[in-house]
Amino acid sequence: MLLRCLLLLLAGSAYAKPQLTWLQTDWPPHQIVSGPFQGQGTFDLLLQQLSTAMPQFEHQTRLVNLARLEQAFLLKEPALCALGTLYSEQRAQNRLFSAPLAVGPALAVGYIAGKLTTHPAMQDDGADIQKLALDKALTGAYQPNRLYPEVIAALLRHPDSNLSSHAFTSEINAAGLLAGNRVDYVVEYPERMQYYNQLLPQAAMLEHRAIVGANVASVSYITCSTDDVGQAAIAAVNKLLPALWQQPEYKDAIQRWLDDSARRRLSTDLEKLQQQALMQLEARSHDTVNAGH
Numbered sequence: 669m670l671l672r673c674l675l676l677l678l679a680g681s682a683y684a685k686p687q688l689t690w691l692q693t694d695w696p697p698h699q700i701v702s703g704p705f706q707g708q709g710t711f712d713l714l715l716q717q718l719s720t721a722m723p724q725f726e727h728q729t730r731l732v733n734l735a736r737l738e739q740a741f742l743l744k745e746p747a748l749c750a751l752g753t754l755y756s757e758q759r760a761q762n763r764l765f766s767a768p769l770a771v772g773p774a775l776a777v778g779y780i781a782g783k784l785t786t787h788p789a790m791q792d793d794g795a796d797i798q799k800l801a802l803d804k805a806l807t808g809a810y811q812p813n814r815l816y817p818e819v820i821a822a823l824l825r826h827p828d829s830n831l832s833s834h835a836f837t838s839e840i841n842a843a844g845l846l847a848g849n850r851v852d853y854v855v856e857y858p859e860r861m862q863y864y865n866q867l868l869p870q871a872a873m874l875e876h877r878a879i880v881g882a883n884v885a886s887v888s889y890i891t892c893s894t895d896d897v898g899q900a901a902i903a904a905v906n907k908l909l910p911a912l913w914q915q916p917e918y919k920d921a922i923q924r925w926l927d928d929s930a931r932r933r934l935s936t937d938l939e940k941l942q943q944q945a946l947m948q949l950e951a952r953s954h955d956t957v958n959a960g961h
Contacts, residue, residue: 697863
C-alpha cells in the first residue's frame with residue numbers, strides 16, 4: 669500500500685505544473701496593493717489576463733519593494749517574472765526581456781499649477797531639470813531605486829542638488845507633498861501623480877512638463893529569470909502578446925490611468941513598437957526580443 673502511494677506521488681509530481689512567481693511592488697497606479705483601487709492597477713489587470721492565458725504554469729505573486737525586486741534577479745533566484753520593467757543593458761545581464769508590454773508617458777516635472785511657470789528652467793520644449801535641481805531656493809523630490817535617464821541620474825549624484833529621496837507608495841503621497849508645500853516639484857510619471865492626486869481629500873491643480881534631454885515615452889517589458897522556467901515563461905509571453913495587443917481588455921488596462929491627451933499621444937508610439945516587435949518575433953520565434961531598440 670505504501671509503495672503504491674509513493675508511485676502515485678511520483679507520477680503526480682512528474683506532471684506538476686512549473687510554479688511561476690510574479691514579483692509585485694507597491695507601485696500605483698500600475699500595481700496597487702491597498703486602498704480603494706486595490707488590484708486595479710495597469711499591471712494588476714494585465715497580470716490577470718496573462719495568468720488566465722498561461723494555464724501551463726502555476727501562478728503566484730510575491731510583494732516586494734523595488735530594491736528587493738532588483739536583488740532577486742541579481743541573485744538569479746529561479747522561476748521569477750515581473751511586469752513593467754524598463755530596459756537597460758545592466759538589467760539584461762541577469763534577466764530575460766519580452767516583447768514590449770506597454771508604452772506610457774515618460775518622467776516629467778510635476779508642480780502646483782502656476783508655481784514654476786515663469787521659472788528660468790521652463791522652456792518651450794520642456795523643463796531644464798539641471799536649472800531646477802541646482803536652484804537653492806527650491807526643493808525637489810524623486811523616487812529612489814529605479815532607472816533614470818542620465819540627464820536625471822547625474823543630478824541625483826550631484827552634491828548641490830536639491831532633489832531629496834522619497835519612497836512614493838500608497839502611503840506616501842507625491843501629490844500631497846506638493847499640496848502641503850513640503851516640496852516645490854516632483855520628478856515622477858504623470859499617471860502616478862494623477863493617481864496620487866485622486867487620493868487627496870481635495871485634488872490639487874497640477875501641471876506637468878516634459879524633461880529636456882529625457883525620453884518622451886517609456887517602454888515597459890515583462891522580465892523573467894534566466895532559468896528553464898523563466899525561459900519558458902518568456903517564450904509563452906511572446907507568443908501571447910500579439911493576440912493580447914488586439915484585445916479590448918488589454919487596451920483598457922494600459923490606458924486605465926492616462927488622460928485623454930496622453931492616450932492620443934502614445935497610441936502611435938505603441939502601434940509602432942508593436943509592429944517592430946512582431947518583425948523580431950517572426951524572425952526569432954524561439955528567442956527573446958532585443959528590447960534595446
